[in-house]
Amino acid sequence: MEDFIEKDQQLLLYLNNLGNKSFDPFWLLMSSKLVWIPLYIIFLYLLYKNYKLRNFIFILIFIGIGITISDQLCNIFKNGVLRLRPCHTAFLEAKMRLVTCGGQYGFYSSHASNSFFISAFLSSLIGKRYKYFTVFVFVWAIVVSYSRIYLGVHFPFDVAFGALIGFLLGGLFSVLAKKSFRTEKLKI
Numbered sequence: 775m776e777d778f779i780e781k782d783q784q785l786l787l788y789l790n791n792l793g794n795k796s797f798d799p800f801w802l803l804m805s806s807k808l809v810w811i812p813l814y815i816i817f818l819y820l821l822y823k824n825y826k827l828r829n830f831i832f833i834l835i836f837i838g839i840g841i842t843i844s845d846q847l848c849n850i851f852k853n854g855v856l857r858l859r860p861c862h863t864a865f866l867e868a869k870m871r872l873v874t875c876g877g878q879y880g881f882y883s884s885h886a887s888n889s890f891f892i893s894a895f896l897s898s899l900i901g902k903r904y905k906y907f908t909v910f911v912f913v914w915a916i917v918v919s920y921s922r923i924y925l926g927v928h929f930p931f932d933v934a935f936g937a938l939i940g941f942l943l944g945g946l947f948s949v950l951a952k953k954s955f956r957t958e959k960l961k962i
Contacts, residue, residue, distance in 0.1 A: 782931045789923045790870045798873050805921040832954045840947040844891045848884040857881035861926045873925045883928045886919040886936030894944025
């Protein structure tokens with residue numbers, strides 16, 4: 775386990791030190807939740823356009839429940855595992871670029887979990903209807919997730935684990951949402 779933690783720290787230092795002060799504002803923006811509101815509105819529009827109102831409402835409910843579970847599960851892990859964020863790890867502070875810092879504990883990344891939840895969920899529901907949509911949403915999730923490493927607030931494994939949890943939850947909730955849809959029977 776010690777070897778794994780050491781490799782995770784080395785990968786963090788490598789990825790974090792690729793950064794440059796001139797790119798810091800961009801990565802801070804990528805990590806900001808508010809900057810993505812227009813994208814979320816587009817996602818909602820695409821869902822509304824492709825589903826009947828009843829199913830759209832169910833989708834909104836499943837998104838709300840799924841994001842809440844994704845986010846709260848992350849907090850349970852953070853308070854249970856108690857892994858310090860890189861920016862709170864004394865021997866790493868001198869070796870890394872500190873752009874910003876978050877709370878004390880960082881396992882696992884809620885940014886990664888939530889963005890991969892949204893990507894898996896949306897990809898399952900509307901990915902086949904739009905060319906390159908699935909590629910777009912997963913590239914978006916990767917950019918958001920990488921921003922957390924770049925900024926020095928999460929180790930790579932924190933981000934990878936968060937992405938995996940979000941992906942699995944997004945897949946599960948998309949299946950549940952699809953099961954809740956009423957199929958219209960044709961009258962003969």
